[in-house]
Amino acid sequence: MLCFLNFGLNGLKAASIHxxxxxxxxxxxxxxxxxxRADGRS
Incomplete structure (x- = not known):
């Protein structure tokens, strides 16, 4: 988790996109x- 925080905004942006x-x-x-359920009933 610590190494993930070191990435900063770029890492956060890439993580959010991922x-x-x-x-x-x-x-x-x-x-x-x-x-x-819907496929079985109909």
């Missing part, structure tokens, strides 16, 4: 796959 990218990919994969 986190946003991971969340975006997770949302895309979740939306691509139809919900099991």
């Amino acid at each position: 986190i946003l990218a991971v969340i975006l990919v997770a949302c895309v994969q979740f939306l691509r796959r139809p919900p099991a």
Whole structure:
């Protein structure tokens, strides 16, 4: 954690972009796959 803080704003900006990218990919994969409940009922 200490070495992560040493990066400063550049490290924080890169980390935030990386986190946003991971969340975006997770949302895309979740939306691509139809919900099991809705697909099973209909």
